Amino acid sequence: MKLLAKLIAGIIAGIAVGGIYYLVGDGGAMGTVMEFIVRVFVTMQSVLGAFIFFTIPFIILFFIASGISKIGTGSGKVVGATLGVAYLSTLGAGLLAFAVASFVMPRITGDSEVPAEGAEIAPYLEFDIPPVMDILPALVLAFAVGIVMNILKLDLMIKFFDQGKDITEFIIEKVIIRILPFYIAGVFAGMAATGTVFDTLLVFGVVLLVAILLHWVWLTLQYTIAGSLLKQNPFKMLKTMLPAYFTALGTMSSAATIPVTLSRAKKNGIRERIADFVIPLGATIHLSGSTITIVSCSIAVMTILPEYDMPGLWEMTGVILLLGVVMIAAPGVPGGAIMAASGVLMANLGFNEAAVAFMIALYVAQDSFGTATNVTGDGAVAAIIDAYEQKLNKKS
Structure with missing residues (x-):
């Protein structure tokens, strides 16, 4: 919540600085002073953005490889079913979000792009840090290494990638998350200086x-399906899971909410050994709420920025399929999932720095709601797996 407050303060500061410059123009003493301040903000965005984008391949490489290496502790059929149900839930959530956002977003903006009303503000300094590798090579390498480590149980390599993940997560939490408000302030200062910010904020709110x-x-x-399989009232099951939902709203962390999610899932009648396996795994791999947010926000961003066209169903399906994997073991810090997912958006939808900045601002604004949806949905996944495992036992 402190991060959200800081991001809001950054947005307000950026809009105030850029808005004053837009109103007074670039003439006179006041205009000269405001131009200097706006360019300082935009320079801050350029420098900080270079560092943020430099870290994205490392986030993808270490988090995905580390997460994949740990999947698969338990009965083979139960593990496979859990992975399948969680992944299908994430995919379905993303497709629902795409269908709704594709219908709603163009109507909010009048099916037109937001025009640039003023001259673009140039930074005083452009600080370019080329990433060590591109997004797609990092993604492919993470998959390959993670799968091989999982199969061969290479303890030394697993420890290396776990520690790499720890280092990257430390950088995210102690550096990137702390500089995000300043980066976002620079983005909104540049937008306000060109007169486009309020059209954008309208879309953001919707x-x-x-x-x-x-x-x-x-x-x-999810709970309608789970309730029908366990022959329980889905609304009562969902009501039982509400403490987990509200806990996640406060913690903004799936991992920190696991104890509450476990106790509520067991209260719904899910057998202990199933809950004890599925709930912790679901906290890592089941990200339906986060996917809904990322897909909805990406459509909104492509609607308001003139350089993007609305993606087709097959193109967006590919993006959603990748998102379901890329966010595996996303760091347990606010905004971690969008930092991991931004690589896919850049590689597959062509998102530039401004588009990713909008995504970060939008995602963090509702991160707690997405996390709450993820963990509450874990209870439904556990119920579905419980019903599946009982059916397997009857057959045997």
Whole structure:
């Protein structure tokens, strides 16, 4: 919540600085002073953005490889079923978000792009840090290494990637998360200076509302399926899981909410050994709420920025399939999932620095709601796996 407050303060500061410059123009003493301040903000965005984008391949490489290396402790059929149900839930949530956002977002903006009304503000300094590797090579390498480590149980390599993940997570939490408000302030100062910021904020407010509504639509669908399989009232099951939902709203962490999610899942009648396996694994691999938010926000960003066209169904399906994997073991810090997912958006949708900045601001604004949806949905996944395992036992 402190991060959200700081991001809001950064947005307000950026809008104030850029808005004053837009109103007074670049003439006179006041205009000269405001131009200097705006360019300082934009320079701050350029320098900090270079460092943020430099770290993205490391986030993808270490988090995905480390996460994949740890999947698969338990009965083979139960593990496979858990992975399949969690992944299908994430995919379905993303497709629902795409369908709704594709319909809603163009109507909010009048099916037109936001024009640039003023001259673009140039930074005083452009600080370019080329990434060690591109996004797609990092993604492929992470998959390859993670799968091989999982199969061969290479303890030394697993420890190396775990420690690499720890280092990267430390950088995210102690550096990137702390500089994000300044980076976002620079982005919004540049937008306000060109007169486009308020059109953008209108879309931002609507997409956040749409994402939260879709979270509850998807939770209702998940528990309807789970309740029908266990022959329980889905709304009572969902009500039982509400303490986990509200705990996640406060912690903004799936991992920190595991004890509450476990106790509520068991209260729903899910057998202990199933809950003890599925809930902790689901906290890592089941990200339906986060996917809804990222897909909804990405459509909104492509709607308001003139350089992007709306992606087709097959293109977006590929992106959603990748998101379901890329966010595996995303760091347990606010905004961690969007930092991991931004590589996919850059590689597959062509997102530039400004587009990713919007995504970060939008995602962090509702991170707690997405996390709450993830963990509450874990209870439905556990119920589905419980019903599946009982059916297997009857057959044997």
